[in-house]
Amino acid sequence: MNNMDKRIFYIWLAECSEAQSDRKLFLMSLFGDAEGVYNASPSDLRDAFAAHPQELPEQFLLEALLRKDLRPAERSLRQAEACGAEAICLEDSLYPPHLAEISDPPPVIYALGNTDLLKEQGIGVVGTRRASPYGRWVAEEIGHKIAECGVTVISGMAAGIDAMAHTGCLRAGGDTIAVFGTGVDICFPKSNLKLYREILDKGLAVSEVRPGYGGFAFHFPLRNRIISALSKSVVIVEGAPKSGSMITASRAMEQNRDVFAVPGNINQPNSLGTNMLIADGAYPILRLDILPETLRIGRNAKALLRKMSDAEKAVYEIIESSPGCSADEISLLTERSAAETAALLSAMEIKGLIRSEGSFKFIK
Amino acid sequence: MYSRVLTAGLYGLDCEATWVEVDTSNGLPRFAIVGLANQSVREASERIHSAVVNCGFEFPPKRVAVNLTPANLKKDGSHYDLAIALGLLLSTGQIEDMERITEYTAFFGELTLDGKIGRVEGILPMAISLQKEGIKQLVIPASNLEEARLVKGMNLFPVSSLKEVTDILEKMSAAVPVIADGKPRVDMARSVPDFSDIRGQESIKRAAQVAAAGMHAMLMIGPPGVGKSMIGKRIGGILPPMSYEEQLEATKIYSIAGELKDSLPMIVERPFRAPHHGISASSLIGGGTKPRPGEISLAHCGVLFLDELPEFAPGTLDTLRQPLEDGTVSVMRVNGKCVFPSRFMLVAAMNPCRCGYYGDPVRPCSCSESDRKRYVGRVSGPLLDRIDINVVLERIPYEDLSNSSAKTEISSADLRKGVENAFGMQKERYKNLKTDYNSQLTPLQIRKYCALDGNCEALMREAFRTWSLSARVYHRILRVARTIADTDCAENIREEHILEALSYRLPEKYFE
Known part of the structure; x- marks a missing residue:
């Protein structure tokens, strides 16, 4: 067969x-x-x-x-094909091994977008839908910083924290996976339509329910186990003590993933959950500037190189082989005009690939 | 007997037609000049006395009253001599003005004791404003002819002695005027050094091109001997030629400052001024009891190069802030306020620290942290805020200098193309506005002329996040991006323009 x-x-x-x-x-x-x-x-x-x-x-x-x-199953498969989603079953080679190892892996997942992202474990960033401005900012920064390391950001594309984590990641040009409680062809909530389109375009949407299925409320906590399973560690940005975020945290612990929590204002009901997690032994995120070290993620050089254009790759390799070289040397070696080189170097600096000390360029 | 003769007075850059009235009457002999004349005008009496007598005329033993009208404006300068002497001769009836020439001809000239007529300052601005008032005929010192020739359509009578003037008066019809054609006769082509003399440094050359294209202020930071001055001296050469109006305006300033010479009767090429760092505030921006344009006005339409920026007195540097914003400088003096144009391009150079080697990968810097901060701290934040283009230069390895590779260096002519593109775009865009260059755009204008599409907006947001930039920097980046787009003849700002503009932001490392 x-x-x-x-x-x-x-x-x-x-x-x-x-x-x-x-x-x-x-x-x-x-x-x-x-x-x-x-x-x-x-x-x-x-x-x-x-x-x-x-x-x-x-x-x-x-x-x-x-x-x-078998008729409903045949219909689901047809629907998946119709919307361009791939149905990946437990025994497929594409099925992520880190998802298969948990106690209750979904027999099949539907994936729409860049399925390469399933190969490596990412970092989960989740939190409440009723996020404070602080929480939204932190989520975006964390998403951005993880993406700068070339590591995938995984979240649930809910309003609030989840959406900001995806946004921060996409803005850094990073890879992101959104795990849905509905079918992958349905944008929920509707307010995230723009983000949804961008995720399908540049990242990946994953769901265990068939395309076209609107889902029930209980599907949303269930998808949290997939978020944590696809992640090496999970960061909870904000959340009340009894919330989806706390479910994600406890599932992550069952699955033997590290749980990190962002400390919050003690007057805020939505910070109580994360503060309690810290009290219970979750790692606190104390500083954003050393986030990669805190999360124990190195720079995923392969993923970074994959993201670069050919021009950027060439420049990256020049700087890597001779740290401290100047813009003039780079334009001489790449035979590009000074203006083009200046623009290219600025773009690479914004993406966090390189840094400059005066006119000397270094790999970040 | 009463007579009057036309001349003009100079008040800053403004001029006003001035009548010299002379009345001779019986009484104790004396010679009085009234009408707010200052020392140099009042001393005219002695010069006129000798000159008149030495030319074969008589100085009358009578009561001579000279009035300079309008009498409420302060008169300064030696160019009134000729008009006063003529008035004296007319009022005593020693010569006759049959054709009433003095009614529509203005007279200028400084007399020597033997009756010769010497060069005066400010002929050009005075001629221009007299022309506006309908005066078409000037009698001027022969040595001012080349300067006056710039005022198109003027009838000029160059004279070198008092005798010649009286001859013209007596037989005007016989005298042939020089008709000004607006073109100087003297060959003033200076050789501006070329960018092709500089090896490599292409990123700096590009930065200089962008700065010139939008008349943006530019700061070069680098150790001694990397060619900061070489670049500064060459920037003027990539600006497009001056228009006639610009030449006239610049020449006016030089005329008032007394900087015109026989060999340089007109400013036809972009000025390059490089004052020493010991300069005082009033020499830099203009001043003096009789307000004189300062270096920034002499650099109008051209380049003001300040080498060793932190060596200038901090107070002196801070006076640059207002002129940089407004393109004009107001000098307040007892006599009133003078406004001089000062739309110059600031090019500054500095070492990163006193010894010059801070940040050098090889040579150690011998300055302590506090020494360095004191040194760069002399350049104030508000001045740095007005500098749009910042570049860091580095030492060039010896091999690169000596290596005469086949690669041709980028020359001034190559760079000028982009600058000319940008000047054309800016002229078209701002044709009905007071703005001339992108560097002058106000925040309101930036919103209008530097509109960004969604991608560019997102890019700006990212850039601000990455470098924690301030809102002030936002406008600077957009102004420069606009200029870069203009050098490409691009209607809209694109991402690559913003990215390049971002590379010219202030290197914080040297100032924190």
């Missing part, structure tokens, strides 16, 4: 009732893979449910499995 058909079974399994993904992972471990679950006889399935009441308590899941109806 070819791959195309295999994906159908994963989608089918994912869409079999609203039961949690860990149940489905357990089923797959019993029957080999999603196809095995589909091909299992009704009696085998009933036996499995009877034998593992702890792992498989939901009878409605069993009923859904027994119906063995």
Whole structure:
């Protein structure tokens, strides 16, 4: 059987009732893979449910499995193709290994945009939708600084903190992944339409629900586990004690990810959650200027070079091989006019690739 | 008997037609000059006495009253001599003005004791304002002819002695005037050094081009001997030629300052002024009891080069702020206020510290931190705020200097092309405005003429975030970006223009 058909079974399994993904992972471990679950006889399935009441308590899941109806799955796949999204199932090579390793990985994810971004773990930046001006500023700065290191910023594209984290990252020309609670072809909230388009254009949108699906409120906390799973560390910028952000923090801890929190004003209800996280042992973000060191991310030179134009790459390599060279030397070596070189160097400095000390240029 | 003769008086750059009235009456012999005449005018009596007698006329033993009208303006200068002497001769009936020539001809000249007529200052501005008042005929010292020739359409009678003047008066019809054509006769082509003399340094040459294109103030920071002065001296050479109006205006200033010579009767090339750093504030911006234009006005339409900027007295430098903004300088004196034009391009050069090697990768700097701060601190922040183009120069390795590679150096002619493009664009854009150059744009005008599209806006935001720039810098960057776009003949500012403009921002490292 070819791959195309295999994906159908994963989608089918994912869409079999609203039961949690860990149940489905357990089923797959019993029957080999999603196809095995589909091909299992009704009696085998009933036996499995009877034998593992702890792992498989939901009878409605069993009923859904027994119906063995592939039509909704076929429709989902068609819809994915129609909007240009890729359906990536658990056994695909594109499926991020760090997502697969958690206790409840989604059997299938839909990805729309630059799927290369799934290869490396990023940094999650999340927080409340009712963000304070301070929180919005911090989120944007953090997004920007992470992007400058060539590391992917992962968030949920909700209003407030999430949106600012994406914005800061995109402004630095960085890579960003937005994990949706709705289908990847739906912009939610609508107010983020501009950001949504930019993410599809330059980054990646990911969701475990099928394209065209508006989602329910409970899908939004669920997608938080994907945000933390795709991340090496998660930064909580602002959030109340009982909020989606705190769910992300606790899922991150379960998944063995580092949790960082931005200290906030103690008069602010939305800072209480993050301050409590710090009290409970999360790493506080104390200074923005040493953020990369705090988050323990180095400069991802490969990702940075990938982002550069050919002209920038050439200049970068010249400066790398002779630190402290001057603009004149660079224009001589690249055979570009002084004006073009000046513009190029300014742009690279803004992107955080190089820095200048007077007329001497260095790699940042 | 009463007589009157036309001449003119100079008040700053403004001139006013002035009548010399002479009345001779019986009484105790005396010679009095009234009408707010100062020392140099009152001393005319002695010169006139001798000159009149030595030319074969008689100095009458009578009561002679000379009045300079309008009498409420202070008179200064020696050019009244000729008009007073003529008035005296007319009122005593020694000569006759049959054709009433003195009614429509203005007379200028300083008399020597033997009756010769010598050069006077300020002929050009006086001739220009008399022409505006409808006077078409001037009698001037022969040595001022080349200067007066610039006023198109004037009938000029160059004279070198009192006798010649009386001859003209008696037989006007026989005298042939020189008709001014607005063109000087003397070959004044100076050889301005060329940018091709400078090896490499292309980024600095480009910065100089941009600065010249918008008449932006420029600051060069670098160790001794990297060619800061060489560049400063060459910038004037890449500005487009002066227009006739500009030449006239600059020559007027030089005329008042008494800086015109026989070999330099007119300012036809952009002035280059490089005052020493010991200069006083009033020599720099203008002053004196009789207000004289300062170096900044003498640099009008040209380049004012201040080498070793921190060596200038801080107070002196700060006087530059207002003229840099306004393009004019007001000199307040007891006699009133004088306004001189001063639209110059400031080019300044400085070492990064007293020893000059701060920031040098090889040679150690021997200055302490506090020494260095004191040194650069002499240049005030508000002055730096008015400098749009900042560049850092570095020492050139010996091999580069001696290496005569095949690569041709960028010459002044190459650079002038971009500057001329920008001048054309600016002239078109600001044709109905008082603004001439991008460097003069006000924040309100910047909003209008330096509009940015979405991408450029985003770029500016990013740049401000990256370098924590101030709002003041915002306007500077946009002005320079506008100029860079103009050198490309681009209607709209594009991202590359902003990026290049950003590279000319102040290198904070040297000033903190």
